[in-house]
Amino acid sequence: MTVLMRSDWSVFSDTMMMRARAPPHVPGVTATHRAPFRRVFAHLFLLLVAFALGRVSKRVSIVYLPDSWLPTTLGDPRVYDLASVTEAAPGPGEGGEFRFEDARGAYERREFPLDDDGDRRGGGGGGASNANAMGTTTLVGGRRRKRSLFVNLVFTRAGHLRSGDIHVCAQLNVVVAGRARLTTIPDARAGEEVVRELAAGDRAVIPPHVPHLYEFVEDTLMTEAWLDDDKTQCKFKAWLYEPLRKRIPKKTLERVVEDAGGGGRARSGRG
Numbered sequence: 001m002t003v004l005m006r007s008d009w010s011v012f013s014d015t016m017m018m019r020a021r022a023p024p025h026v027p028g029v030t031a032t033h034r035a036p037f038r039r040v041f042a043h044l045f046l047l048l049v050a051f052a053l054g055r056v057s058k059r060v061s062i063v064y065l066p067d068s069w070l071p072t073t074l075g076d077p078r079v080y081d082l083a084s085v086t087e088a089a090p091g092p093g094e095g096g097e098f099r100f101e102d103a104r105g106a107y108e109r110r111e112f113p114l115d116d117d118g119d120r121r122g123g124g125g126g127g128a129s130n131a132n133a134m135g136t137t138t139l140v141g142g143r144r145r146k147r148s149l150f151v152n153l154v155f156t157r158a159g160h161l162r163s164g165d166i167h168v169c170a171q172l173n174v175v176v177a178g179r180a181r182l183t184t185i186p187d188a189r190a191g192e193e194v195v196r197e198l199a200a201g202d203r204a205v206i207p208p209h210v211p212h213l214y215e216f217v218e219d220t221l222m223t224e225a226w227l228d229d230d231k232t233q234c235k236f237k238a239w240l241y242e243p244l245r246k247r248i249p250k251k252t253l254e255r256v257v258e259d260a261g262g263g264g265r266a267r268s269g270r271g
Helices: 006-021 031-056 077-081
Strands: 085-087 098-102 105-113 128-132 135-140 144-156 161-166 170-177 179-184 194-199 203-206 212-216 220-227 239-241 255-259
Touching: 077 085, 170 194, 179 203, 179 220
Parallel strands: none
Antiparallel strands: 085 239, 098 105, 098 255, 105 144, 128 135, 135 144, 144 220, 161 212, 161 239, 170 203, 170 220, 179 194, 179 212
16 A cells, blocks of 8 residues: 655645646536535545545554653562562573473573674573673683573463563563553552553563563464663563462463473473
8 A cells, every 4th residue: 555655645635726726627617616616525535535544554552661761760669578479480590591381372582692792693602601781691611701682482372361470670572463461550559450452563661560461362472571770681580479470370380391491491480
């Protein structure tokens, strides 16, 4: 479909109005009789075109926060003191790739090692792991530090739920395909829920210390990561928020396939 830009629209509008003012070529009928009707027709036609363009266009929504978000100012850090909040079991090791499946779908973490100068590396490397603001940092031979960037890929079948937890860092999700319903509780002490609809192309930035729950309306694929207040990547850490977490049927959390990378066993606390 051709979309009219502002300059094209001006030319199109002027042309229509000029035609409306042009003298008719019908014997016995003057421009004075015909011009008002043609002007009305031109205006109605332009309105119909504008309405059609508005109906078929779709704006990508940005949920929750503008580009200048300051996540450290949002959420209530006292939420972790509530009796309904418990620390989740850690994920499969400090960084590293892993994948698991359950009745809800599949959850996978991908890592991309970097050189010290920030260029992406294609190979791996042994060594212990810990975390820094850029994601995962690996110590090779006790000396060299290799940074890596990560992203989680989350596929969920329609009708299932995920999360029901809280993080100390902002959570970033981008819906690649499908539709989901995001419930957040900005003030856990007040308990008021805010529900937003997400569709393919939408992104959500959930502030730190904010309990949240995803309900998937359709089979949905989305990305997931966590960001510090300076927008660098943050290590995953979660606390379960019982009022939301209990809505997820426990039987759907039972994993049917686990791969923690290198034969390790993935532990609970995600998804």
